[in-house]
Amino acid sequence: MQSQKSLIGGVLIGGAIGVVAGLLLAPSSGQQLRKKIARKTRDMKEDMVDSVSETIDTVRNQFNDKLNKLAANGKAALHSTADKK
Secondary structure (H helix, E strand, C coil), rough: CHHHHHHHHHHHHHHHHHHHHHHHHHCCCCCHHHHHHHHHHHHHHHCCCCHHHHHHHHHHHHHHHHCCCCCCHHHHHHHHHHCCC
């Protein structure tokens, strides 16, 4: 899980650096550059929100699966103990 976080963080930072470098090196006026930066920032924010949402959904599903298995094992152990008495 930690390696996924590191990978996602690295990709986001690398993408941000690439976008900023590309925008600063492209010939355009200050106003156009500000508009491009605002648009790219908004796009990156949306991508990041989507990525974080997907990660949260994945973690939530894994947690629920493990919780359900634990509950099933607990019920089975409880029934097993009750049957022995």
